[in-house]
Amino acid sequence: MTPDLDAIVTDIIAAMAQEDDRGTVASYIPELAKVDPAQFGIAIATADGRLISGGDADIGFSIQSVSKVFALTLALGKVGDQLWDRVGREPSGNAFNSITQLEHEQGIPRNPFINAGAIVVTDINLGGHQPRVAIGEMLRFIRYLAGEDTIAINEAVAASETATGFRNMALANYMRAFNNVRHPVELVLGSYFHQCAIEMSCRQLALAGRYLMLDGGHPGGGRVVSPRRARRINALMLTCGHYDASGDFAFRVGIPGKSGVGGGILAIVPGRASIAVWSPGLNTSGNSQLGTLALEELARRTGWSVFSPPEEGD
Ligand code: GLU
Numbered sequence: 269m270t271p272d273l274d275a276i277v278t279d280i281i282a283a284m285a286q287e288d289d290r291g292t293v294a295s296y297i298p299e300l301a302k303v304d305p306a307q308f309g310i311a312i313a314t315a316d317g318r319l320i321s322g323g324d325a326d327i328g329f330s331i332q333s334v335s336k337v338f339a340l341t342l343a344l345g346k347v348g349d350q351l352w353d354r355v356g357r358e359p360s361g362n363a364f365n366s367i368t369q370l371e372h373e374q375g376i377p378r379n380p381f382i383n384a385g386a387i388v389v390t391d392i393n394l395g396g397h398q399p400r401v402a403i404g405e406m407l408r409f410i411r412y413l414a415g416e417d418t419i420a421i422n423e424a425v426a427a428s429e430t431a432t433g434f435r436n437m438a439l440a441n442y443m444r445a446f447n448n449v450r451h452p453v454e455l456v457l458g459s460y461f462h463q464c465a466i467e468m469s470c471r472q473l474a475l476a477g478r479y480l481m482l483d484g485g486h487p488g489g490g491r492v493v494s495p496r497r498a499r500r501i502n503a504l505m506l507t508c509g510h511y512d513a514s515g516d517f518a519f520r521v522g523i524p525g526k527s528g529v530g531g532g533i534l535a536i537v538p539g540r541a542s543i544a545v546w547s548p549g550l551n552t553s554g555n556s557q558l559g560t561l562a563l564e565e566l567a568r569r570t571g572w573s574v575f576s577p578p579e580e581g582d
Pocket of ligand 1: 383
């Protein structure tokens with residue numbers, strides 16, 4: 269049975285407005301601490317070309333670590349499976365910015381969705397160029413995926429993180445000591461902080477994620493990645509997309525998702541939907557409190573899960 273997404277979105281927005289516990293807005297990046305926690309947005313791009321959205325779905329927010337999905341896609345396009353010589357594919361079970369694990373693992377980060385892994389991916393995407401070239405490429409890629417030319421970087425957020433990102437500097441320097449970061453650390457981080465500071469609305473983010481619901485195809489025709497690569501990226505989102513709460517997210521929501529400390533989550537129902545939710549307040553694991561709740565409710569109401577048996581006609 270086709271779920272009535274308009275009704276479900278309306279109900280979810282009403283339910284989220286009633287929630288008292290909205291989590292805490294990230295403050296370790298000072299610019300993010302200024303965001304009003306009362307906001308909530310949701311957008312669902314479906315495989316049959318519809319876009320259902322509600323709440324603050326048109327307000328731009330800092331995508332932060334959701335950018336790691338697009339950065340990984342670009343890097344795999346550049347170096348293919350060689351990427352896995354430098355980054356693992358296992359859930360970390362540790363916080364997003366953990367430094368201790370790196371020492372045990374000789375500078376090879378657990379997966380591309382923790383900060384250390386994303387910094388290596390950024391190093392790959394730099395490919396000997398200046399950060400502005402790599403950042404320009406990333407912006408063009410995201411605009412092409414979303415079909416929206418207005419997507420841009422919030423320079424104030426990038427500057428705020430550049431001024432305070434000491435932990436990421438430590439991670440990058442540490443990996444440089446193992447030669448797993450190959451460019452000068454300031455160039456890699458310049459690129460990394462800017463990609464995290466890309467600003468998108470839920471509507472734009474849901475549109476940008478469509479290739480992952482379409483087995484790697486671009487909705488406008490042609491292919492972004494092969495079906496195998498799209499499935500692998502989804503697998504990593506399911507197992508590693510929510511840091512040390514990835515298991516809990518898979519248990520509660522049951523679909524691949526990637527969160528960011530800006531409060532956004534991109535979630536994919538293969539063959540059915542690309543979903544973006546946003547609410548700036550985070551839970552103790554650094555994932556959007558209301559965003560996670562909303563996705564849990566959406567999955568419950570629609571029956572969407574990567575663990576459900578195929579429906580007739582699938
Ligand atoms: N720019 C953030 C950082 O590196 C991203 C973290 C996140 O979104 O989880 O700390």
